[in-house]
Amino acid sequence: MAATMLRTSTQSGIAAKSGRKEAVSVRAVAQPQRQAGAASGFAASSGAAARRSVVAQATAVATPAAKPAAKTSQYELFTLTTWLLKEEMKGTIDGELATVISSVSLACKQIASLVNRAGISNLTGVAGNQNVQGEDQKKLDVVSNEVFKNCLASCGRTGVIASEEEDQPVAVEETYSGNYIVVFDPLDGSSNIDAGISVGSIFGIYEPSEECPIDAMDDPQKMMEQCVMNVCQPGSRLKCAGYCLYSSSTVMVLTIGNGVFGFTLDPMVGEFVLTHPNVQIPEVGKIYSFNEGNYGLWDDSVKAYMDSLKDPKKWDGKPYSARYIGSLVGDFHRTLLYGGIYGYPGDAKNKNGKLRLLYECAPMSFIAEQAGGAGSTGTERVLDVNPEKVHQRVPLFIGSKKEVEYLESFTKKH
Ligand code: AFP
Numbered sequence: 001m002a003a004t005m006l007r008t009s010t011q012s013g014i015a016a017k018s019g020r021k022e023a024v025s026v027r028a029v030a031q032p033q034r035q036a037g038a039a040s041g042f043a044a045s046s047g048a049a050a051r052r053s054v055v056a057q058a059t060a061v062a063t064p065a066a067k068p069a070a071k072t073s074q075y076e077l078f079t080l081t082t083w084l085l086k087e088e089m090k091g092t093i094d095g096e097l098a099t100v101i102s103s104v105s106l107a108c109k110q111i112a113s114l115v116n117r118a119g120i121s122n123l124t125g126v127a128g129n130q131n132v133q134g135e136d137q138k139k140l141d142v143v144s145n146e147v148f149k150n151c152l153a154s155c156g157r158t159g160v161i162a163s164e165e166e167d168q169p170v171a172v173e174e175t176y177s178g179n180y181i182v183v184f185d186p187l188d189g190s191s192n193i194d195a196g197i198s199v200g201s202i203f204g205i206y207e208p209s210e211e212c213p214i215d216a217m218d219d220p221q222k223m224m225e226q227c228v229m230n231v232c233q234p235g236s237r238l239k240c241a242g243y244c245l246y247s248s249s250t251v252m253v254l255t256i257g258n259g260v261f262g263f264t265l266d267p268m269v270g271e272f273v274l275t276h277p278n279v280q281i282p283e284v285g286k287i288y289s290f291n292e293g294n295y296g297l298w299d300d301s302v303k304a305y306m307d308s309l310k311d312p313k314k315w316d317g318k319p320y321s322a323r324y325i326g327s328l329v330g331d332f333h334r335t336l337l338y339g340g341i342y343g344y345p346g347d348a349k350n351k352n353g354k355l356r357l358l359y360e361c362a363p364m365s366f367i368a369e370q371a372g373g374a375g376s377t378g379t380e381r382v383l384d385v386n387p388e389k390v391h392q393r394v395p396l397f398i399g400s401k402k403e404v405e406y407l408e409s410f411t412k413k414h
Pocket of ligand 1: 081135187188189190191192291326327329331354355
């Protein structure tokens with residue numbers, strides 16, 4: 001499956017062996033495309049020195065513009081591209097990272113359009129394959145994965161990508177510069193697609209680890225180890241995390257470590273427009289979002305916690321409300337805006353629950369913390385968990401700070 005997906009040229013014997021069960025797929029980007037950055041206005045710098053000088057120049061000329069300015073015209077749009085440029089001018093991110101984020105936003109626009117037309121373009125239903133975790137892949141899972149990989153490879157700043165839909169991380173050879181590591185779930189909640197219910201993409205971006213450079217090498221086993229080591233970083237090292245919600249509107253929410261910002265896709269203009277500056281999650285919120293069908297499989301601490309939320313005597317006659325879409329991006333987005341808690345505990349069948357640390361729990365926890373909330377496994381901060389495997393699962397409790405603390409007051413006792 002993977003071998004047919006990248007629109008890139010195969011350069012080494014390693015790549016020639018690529019396939020579903022292969023240890024690692026190594027592919028070369030035929031033409032590192034400077035246009036990706038240039039088209040969106042980002043500096044196409046080739047090295048750290050050049051990067052510094054571009055940032056310095058931009059800062060010297062344009063620092064005053066970095067401050068949010070009042071609109072000068074009712075037709076002025078503050079887009080994701082504008083926001084990225086301003087962050088680059090401030091020195092929060094470099095041109096390479098801005099380019100990677102921009103390529104993710106392009107993938108999201110393409111997926112939004114595919115999701116929107118799924119029912120009329122024969123893109124509903126299953127693809128006929130299973131991913132490495134034994135889950136049936138939907139047609140749109142496969143297509144969205146391809147879209148993400150194409151966008152990330154062609155921007156020329158991505159060194160390794162790891163996806164829910166890939167068995168192993170994929171190294172992108174001959175990246176132009178930057179070498180960022182991108183982990184993603186291209187279409188989360190895809191079992192909702194055929195019913196037209198909200199789905200989303202989730203992503204996280206890391207810098208390459210200094211201990212394991214990912215230069216091209218002939219030994220596929222060694223290459224795979226380097227890729228896996230680069231990908232398996234704790235969430236505390238994330239440079240950027242975000243998600244895109246495909247729903248009544250398409251909303252991209254992201255953090256680069258200085259707060260959380262939400263951009264809504266304006267379908268008439270084709271651009272993400274800043275609509276949610278500096279999102280703050282309410283400190284408390286009386287909505288819980290758990291799959292309660294699993295109640296009988298939870299351990300006693302989670303059962304006791306759930307019982308307490310539903311006990312009217314504890315809450316002045318007004319117990320918590322239940323809301324559950326079954327799509328993490330949708331459930332998390334509501335939690336971020338309205339407050340409350342989302343939980344996917346471990347249970348008697350799956351002691352670590354269902355959700356994946358690298359491309360679901362860690363990026364969402366980074367966003368939650370940056371918005372003033374919290375993300376916990378029930379016993380520890382999600383961002384502190386050191387991944388041992390690419391597709392590792394962990395229990396997740398995420399949302400309003402006080403709500404997560406309340407949950408931990410039960411789970412940490414056991
Ligand atoms: P799918 O992508 O298979 O629909 O799984 C979605 C998901 O990973 C996450 O988005 C949901 O919150 C969670 O699983 C729902 O799982 P349950 O169906 O077990 O409640």
